[in-house]
Amino acid sequence: MKLAALLGEVRDRARVLPPPGIDPWQAIRLRCAAQPDTLENQMLMRVMRAVREGSGDFDDAAIWALGQEALGLLDALMARQ
Numbered sequence: 814m815k816l817a818a819l820l821g822e823v824r825d826r827a828r829v830l831p832p833p834g835i836d837p838w839q840a841i842r843l844r845c846a847a848q849p850d851t852l853e854n855q856m857l858m859r860v861m862r863a864v865r866e867g868s869g870d871f872d873d874a875a876i877w878a879l880g881q882e883a884l885g886l887l888d889a890l891m892a893r894q
Contacts, residue, residue, distance in 0.1 A: 816869040819860065820891055822876045827888035829881040837890035844886075857883045864890060 814822075831840060841861050845854040856878040863869025864887075879887070 814871045814873050814875065816860075816863045816867070816871070819869075819871050819876060820864070820887075823860075823879070823884055823887045823891070826876065826879075827881070827884040829885040831885055831889050835889070837886045837893065841886050841890070844883075852878050853880055853883055857887070860887055861890065864894065 831837060838861070841857055845858050848854055849858075856875055859869070859871070860875075860879075863871075
């Protein structure tokens with residue numbers, strides 16, 4: 814799955830957005846620094862890096878590793894792009 818398809822899935826699945834005024838880049842970095850070994854946070858960092866670089870390939874199951882909070886942070890991140 815290409816980055817654009819993954820980001821489309823994020824938009825479709827995100828139900829919880831972070832509060833206004835939250836910097837999604839910083840929130841993702843802090844969250845992942847606190848628990849770097851979880852599958853969800855590893856995937857969140859991969860997607861964040863791909864968004865920054867503008868490309869990336871993911872397997873179809875990648876979206877299922879992300880919970881609602883992570884999806885919301887990614888959705889907010891994309892909205893700022």
